[in-house]
Amino acid sequence: MGHTAEPSTDYKKMYEESLLENSELKQMVSLLKEQIRLLTHKRFSPSSEQLSGQLSLFDALELSADDLLREETKIVDIKGHMRKRTRLTTDKLPDNLPVDIIKHELNESECNCPKCKAKLHKMGEDSRDELVIIPAQMRIRRHVRSVYACRPCDKYGTETPIVKALMPEPVIKGSFATPEAIAHIATQKFMMGSPLYRQEKEWMHHGIPLSRQTMSNWLIYVSENFLESIYDAMKARLIMKSVLHCDETGWQVLHEEGRSAKQKGFMWHYRTSGDSEEQIVWFEYQKDRKGIHPQTFFKEFRGFIHCDGYKCYHNLHGDIVVVGCWAHLRRRFDEALKALPQKERGGSLAAIGVEWLNRLFMLEREFKDLSPDERKEKRESLSKPIMEDFFMWADSIGALPKSLLGKAVGYSQTQRGYLRAWLLDGRLEISNNRAERSIRPLVIVRKNSLFSNTLGGARANAVFLSLIASARENGLNPYEYLVRVLKEAPTGASVESLLPWQQNRPAVGSAVQNISSEDVV
Secondary structure: OOOOOOOOHHHHHHHHHHHHHHHHHHHHHHHHHHHHHHHHHHHHOOOOOOOOOOOOOOOOOOOOOOHHHOOOOEEEEEOOEEEEEOOOOOOOOOOOOOEEEEEOOOOHHHOEOOOOOOEOOOOOOOOOOOOOOOOOOOOOOOOOOOEEEOHHHHHHOOOOOEEEOOOOOOOOOOOOOOHHHHHHHHHHHHOOOOOHHHHHHHHHHOOOOOOHHHHHHHHHHHHHHHHHHHHHHHHHHHOOOOEEEEEEEEEEEEEEOOEOOOOEEEEEEEEEOOOOOOOOEEEEEEOOOOOHHHHHHOOOOOEEEEOOOOHHHHHOOOOEEEEOOHHHHHHHHHHHHHOOOHHHHOOOHHHHHHHHHHHHHHHHHHHOOOOHHHHHHHHHHHHHHHHHHHHHHHHHOOOOOOOHHHHHHHHHHHOHHHHHHHHOOOOOOOOOHHHHHHHHHHHHHHHHHOOEEEHHHHHHHHHHHHHHHHHHHOOOOHHHHHHHHHHHHHHOOOHHHHOHHHOOOOOOOOOEEEEEHHHOO
C-alpha cells in the first residue's frame, strides 16, 4: 500500500500563519464594526445614556447616570390615559411676577335680573391668568448737569468759582455704554449662547449700529478694570475649600504670541462641590493641557478633588486625594453596549456592566437627603459590597483589551484606586457630573462663537463665564447681578461686597396693580 506524504514543514508553517492572520483579521473586522455601530449611534441617535433593551439582571431602572440622581418621573391617570408627568414638563407661572388685575364689571344698566328685573348682587368672581411679554426697549438716558457761577465774583473779583452738580461717572469714559447694556451683551453671549455678530444684527434691527468690535471692547474693558478683582477673589476663596471638582475643554485663540491660529488652547474649570454654602464656578484659559496648570492652581489646596481619568490630576502633591468618576466608567460600558447589534444587547456583558453601575447610582439617589456622616455609613454598608463585586466580575470576564468592553474593563482597573476614594467622605459625590454640567455653557459659547481673537478676549471670556455661572449657582439673576456690579465697582465698592454669594437674591416686583377694562387697548 502507498503511504500519504507528510506535509512539509514549510507548508505547516504557512498554514499556521494563515490561520493566525485570519484570526487577527476577524478580530480587526469585529472591532471596526463595533466602532462603526458606535459612531452611527452617536450621529443618528439621542446622545443620552438611557438604555432601551430588556435588561433585568438587577431590576435596575433604565436611566442615564444623571437621570439616576434626579427625582423620578410619576405616571398619572388623566381621564383614562396614562401619562408621564415630571416637574420639568409642568407649566406654571411663578408667584413672584408682577400682576396686573383687569376688572370686568357690569354697567349699572346691566345689573338687573333678566327675568324679574330685580337688582343683581355680586356673588363671587372667577379669574384666569395670562402671560404678557414686553419686548426689550431701547432708550437714551441723557445726563444733563447744571453748572453754576457767581455773578459778583465774575463782575468784581479776579476769579470766578464754577460749581457743577454731582453726576455719576460713566462705566466707560467717552462711551455711551451703560451697566445695563454691557450686562445685556454679556448674558446674551455667555448665558444664552448668542455670539456678538448675531447681537450686532439684533442691535441693527432696533436701529442702533453697534458693531461687534465695540461690544468686544466694552466686555474686555470692564473685565480688566472692574471684574478681574472679583474673579481673583473667587479663586482665593475657592482654594480654601476642601472638596472641589475640575475639568478642562478646548478653546481656540487666533492671535496668541508664538502660536499659530490652528493651535488649540484650553479652558480649565474648577468649582465647589454640593456641600459648599458658597457656590463658586471658576474658569481659567491656558495655552495648553500640561499638568503644570492644575499643579499651580492646587499648590495651596488641601483636600479632595473630583476629576476624570486624565493623568495630570494624578500627579499633584500628597495632601490631595483624587476621587474618580463613576459616570465616566459607566459611559464606557454604555458605549460598549451601544456598539453591539440590537439583538445581542440583552444579557450581554456590556449590559451586565451597566446594570452593576446603575445599582450604585440608584443607591446614591436614595442617599441624597442624608447628612454626610449618614451617607458615608450607608455607602460602607450598601454600596461598597456592590462595588467590590463589580470589580471582581470585571476582572473575570476576559474581555479583549482592544474592544470597547475591554477598554471599559481596563478603565475600571487603572482607575480603581481613585474610584474607591468616593467612599472616604460623605461629602464626596459618585461622579464628576457637577463639573461637566457647569462647563456646558462654555461649550455652547465655543460652538457659536468659535474662538477668541486675542489672549485678552480669552481671559475676558473666562472672567464673564465665571461670574455668570457663579451668580446662577447662588440663585441670582446674572443680568441683575452684573448691572449691580458695574454700577457699584466704579464707585469704589469693596470686592468682598460684590462676590456672588454676598448678594441678596434680586427681588422681582410682586405688586398687584388694579386696571379697569377701559385701560386696556
